[in-house]
């Protein structure tokens with residue numbers, strides 16, 4: 001029989017070089033209490049839904065009243081905060097529930113409990129658009145196809161964030177017949193005409209605008225930026241507030257007669273709406289709600305350092321661990337149900 005404590009197992013695991021996950025069978029709070037403080041780099045989890053499904057091992061989600069469910073989750077997340085390093089991130093995926101036809105807003109109730117009572121900093125609220133929902137026979141409301149994913153950190157500054165690892169690869173600018181053409185086909189010719197024909201710009205402003213346009217086209221040619229848009233006074237409806245008090249760009253437009261929107265040369269950042277199909281191919285007979293592996297890729301790549309350790313305190317069939325393993329990170333998974341951990345182990349072993 002293996003009698004080592006979770007603390008000992010974790011210590012051994014920390015010094016091991018393998019990315020094969022460490023699985024720990026037990027109640028999330030009890031197991032987390034054994035882990036040393038500030039020993040985890042990243043946590044991502046999808047807790048049991050409230051009152052919706054019965055998982056095999058009992059546990060959280062079966063509370064009669066939802067405030068008790070929120071309390072129980074907060075106890076787990078306080079432990080997550082303790083074990084997370086100062087540079088760490090916590091990503092929480094939550095689905096909502098109805099009671100007496102009333103949508104409870106559980107994801108936000110929990111997010112606000114975490115910021116207001118535990119001092120977490122909420123950096124993003126992502127809408128996970130599941131694109132296709134489950135069967136829904138109700139005739140008096142819309143289909144629900146989204147869940148929330150929250151990104152929390154412990155401190156406002158100094159948390160690990162590798163933005164370049166999650167940028168989409170930009171299309172490159174090219175030169176056609178001696179003319180620089182940006183990634184989306186902008187050559188500057190239209191902007192030049194607009195400047196010349198402008199009735200709102202003074203001659204001096206026109207001169208400056210043309211010179212600035214030449215400079216931006218040179219930056220495109222040199223690969224310093226991949227694309228740009230030029231906003232010229234009186235030519236486009238501005239997409240920001242026209243008030244100079246709230247917008248530096250409105251001020252620029254008033255003072256110079258133009259400004260540029262420059263696109264980052266390494267590509268654009270993902271937005272906070274993700275369209276990802278739910279996982280429905282994995283072991284459906286055993287587990288109801290494994291979230292898809294793609295959900296974990298942006299969070300892990302951006303906020304877990306390559307040599308960091310990932311944690312999922314409600315790991316179920318181990319999707320977070322599998323994503324970590326595929327991205328070359330070590331990971332620990334906790335679940336109260338042995339059956340799920342067996343599936344999780346099988347999944348990670350076949351991916352090794």
Ligand SMILES: C[S@@+](CC[C@H](N)C(=O)[O-])C[C@H]1O[C@@H](n2cnc3c(N)ncnc32)[C@H](O)[C@@H]1O
Pocket residue numbers: 026027028029045046047048049055056057058059060061287289290291313314315316317318319320334335336337340
């Ligand atoms: C929504 S599922 C997680 C699914 C997971 N993301 C996956 O990939 O399969 C929630 C999990 O929390 C587990 N659970 C419920 N209460 C628990 C507790 N007190 N401690 C640890 N795990 C618990 C359940 O057994 C279930 O596997």
